[in-house]
Amino acid sequence: MRHHHRLTPLLYLLPNLTGFAIFVLIPVAAAMALSFFRWDLFHPPKFVGLQNFSDLLGWRHDAEGALVFNDASFWKYLYNTLYLMLAIPITMFCSLVLAVLLNQKIPGRMFFRAVFYLPSICAGVGLLLLWKFLYNNDFGLINHLLAWVGITGPDWLNSYNWSKPALMIIMIWGGMGGTGMILYLAGLQGIPPELYEAAEMDGANVLHQFRHITIPMLAPTTFFIFITAVIGGFQGGFDMAYILTNGGPDGATTTISYYIYNHAFEYFNMGYAAALSLVLFALVLFVTILSWRFGRGATE
């Protein structure tokens, strides 16, 4: 009987665990294993040891004797990925401001909450195509509006200097009213009103209350949003590069995830793509642990 009781919950978990094993655990393990192989998907994988990692992270002397990375593109695309992640704090700040505003008892706040959340539920490809139209140098709305006020807009998606900020604007626009705003709203509603009442009695103005009550009380929420955004940031940029820029100009908008896709499905270097994925995983893990170690203290 006792044995039966022990098995029952495991059997309930069986369907979920089977799905987890098929779609997550085994593919992840296979990708890890694959990073030690060379595989073009046509011939059997060939074990190459650490060759993929050496090609990816190693360096060599070029014809002039200068020390250069074996895969300089990887470092460039890692820089691009980190650059685009600068949108994270801006997005978080905008989410917080929106949440604070939409937490006020203003008329139509439910409507505004829905409006700001809309980009999160709309099809990403459709939105990106709209942005492509907006950024168009010939007939895009953004440069058209800028021209009205006497500014000659840049060729957003075709300029090395402007393409990354252009993508960041999309990220901020799409992210500020999304999950971050919802989580901040939930966090704001969890702050006991007595704290504000007490502060008000002590003469604290709105800014003081925000600085000394709202922000500290929202610290766990901020920490959670930050960690998930950083993880997403490292893995992000693929759809924008794929749809808007094809990774250009001159690789300015290629991120690590797009580079992985290219190696796997365009260049047929599946083992190298797996090694890239593993390095990306290590990076995400490292940054998450760092954030956890240094960020947790601030939330407690």
Place this chain on the structure above:
Amino acid sequence: MADEDPRGLSWLLAAIVAALIGGWFVVGPGADPPADPNRPLKLVLAVPASQSDEVHYRRVITRFEAEHPHIAVEFRSISGNYYQKLLIMMASGMPPDLVWMGEGFAEFASRGAFMDVGDRLERDIDTSDFLPQALQWYRINGRQLGAPFLIDVQFIIYNKKAFDEAGLPYPLDDWEYEEFLTDAQKLTVDRDGDGRVDQLGFYGQLDSSLFGAQFISNDGTHATCDTPQMLDYLQTNRDLFARYHVAPSPQQINGAGSDVYTIFRQGKAAMLRAYTWDMPFLREQCADMDWDITLNPKVRQRGQWASSAAILISSRTHHPQEAWELNRMFLSGDFQLRMCEKGGLPPNLSVARRMVAENTRKPANLRVLIKARDFLYAKPRIANVTELFRPFVDACDTVWMGTATPAQAMERAQRQINWLIERHRQRQE
């Protein structure tokens, strides 16, 4: 309960993984099902989805099945990223018997994806009338992997009204760069005098084949980016938008995508670089316009960018002869004509001539496609061409952006491509 016994969860997960892996070894790739003599033989044909083309494929299949009652053909119309899905089908050990191939041919062919049909082609098909380059495009490492049923060609489409308004004669098929540039300058117009160009002379860029330039050698052993021809190609195209202001930058052109038809229809460009696959859109969207087509102007030499489409047989098919019987039907003149009539050049000269003779729609000058046969240039058919092409594209971007001279950009591309070639060579050893 599970909290009391977390090891139970781990054991269950381990058991599931073991069962799945064990099951995969039993039924996974390599375990071909035994042939059932009572079941009809089945061929699988995979092509990218397109409703209008599907009718033509199905017509051939119906005829084939009538002639071969013991063979059933499964037609798989694949939507979305065709090559990626095909790659996954091949990697999973379930390749279709016959597959459509276009620009992705070299990547698949260089990895042994297709069967050599050289002997069968020689035996069963009269190729004397066939465009020789088109056969050459499908020959890799001495193996003839098939032949195309359609050739796509790049050409220039022009707005007759714009030429009339500028008082220019329509371009002839044998025009040269100087005439092209003069026309493009006269056709670039600021109608309302606001300082902004309302009509560009040319919406496109001149193909590298016109300069005799190619980013890599034909055998794929070394980069050829730093040749005078390539530098000329880059400088000439940069001059078109940065010096003469008669064309947009190549990046703007790429970014415009299918909006180029709108640009042409709205009279914002007098000449447009177009391809045979654009023909249905041009006929539909520019029906009320007076337009025609011509060849590229001669620069250092004549040249027309070309691509092609073919049905090829997987090297892993279990039914090579039956697959070939179906494949040869896709090389028939009738199929070529049907597939090319909305846009494309039949590889058979007699079929191409028939198509032109029977054409009653725009463009009136469709015969230039036959003239183009003499100087078609396709992408090099070498392994890893997509990966090797990337540094070249990136370096070209720096020229278009004006952040590097052609010489600086190509020196960089040359170095990067040669390094990639060397790395691939080392990996092969």
